[in-house]
Amino acid sequence: MSDKPLIVFDIGNVLLRFSQERAGENFDRIEPGAGPVLVRALWETRLGLDLEKGRVAGPEFFRRAARPAGLAMGYAAFCAAFRDIFTPIPENLRLLIRLSKTHSTALLSNTSGIHWRYLLRTYPALQSARWPLASHLLKCMKPNPRIFKLLSKKQVLILRTWFTSMIAPNSFAPPNAWVSKPCATPAASP
Structure with missing residues (x-):
């Protein structure tokens, strides 16, 4: 492992x-x-x-x-x-691609069935994640602990899981870990 x-x-x-x-x-x-x-x-x-x-x-x-x-x-x-409500954040998509080459990566998103296949088809960078998981497939949404438990089955130890989200209750890292803000968050365009 x-x-x-x-x-x-x-x-x-x-x-x-x-x-x-x-x-x-x-x-x-x-x-x-x-x-x-x-x-x-x-x-x-x-x-x-x-x-x-x-x-x-x-x-x-x-x-x-x-x-x-x-x-x-x-x-x-x-x-x-x-x-048609999405705008890519290129630097973060590049980060996903880069990290997927050396780490296990996953997507975990509160996403409907209307969006899911469309997103994977339209933004090929998303396909670089090893485990693409969505709320409509898992039948629960972040921050429900059950969704994180389902995710932890992909990794033996939840202590080795880092989750990046713009919503604080949905983000976590191993205890005692220091995490700098890993994702760029450019201001929304006017």
């Missing part, structure tokens, strides 16, 4: 910046007024959490969010708009 740590990367705002505002603008371009309704459903409701936890599939989420609001937008248009 290697004495190198398992290095785990979050995707959102670590490897790829994402924007709720951009999602709203995308939805409004398809159907004026749809942005606030769908952004709220995605990020401010139990239904949105259920989508990320894999408890509700994309089509069901869309039906339950769009129909009560009287939206005419189709599911394919919704998915295209919802997928």
Whole structure:
């Protein structure tokens, strides 16, 4: 067994910046007024959490969010708009590629099924991680301890796991380890 740590990367705002505002603008371009309704459903409701936890599939989420609001937008248009919310953080993607050559690496992201395959296909650097894990596949979200327990099965000792996230409760390193900020976090572009 290697004495190198398992290095785990979050995707959102670590490897790829994402924007709720951009999602709203995308939805409004398809159907004026749809942005606030769908952004709220995605990020401010139990239904949105259920989508990320894999408890509700994309089509069901869309039906339950769009129909009560009287939206005419189709599911394919919704998915295209919802997928177009990411901007790569190149220096962090390069870091993932570089570390993946010498360490075990993993992705652990609160990500819906609508995004997951799209992200892996669109951003090939993500494929360099040995273990790509997402909340919708694991049926739980960070910071739920169960998701970290599932991750620790990939590495015999959780004490050798380093997890990088922009959200403090989701980040951890071995006890008594000193960790400098490993990821660049450029300011969001205007």
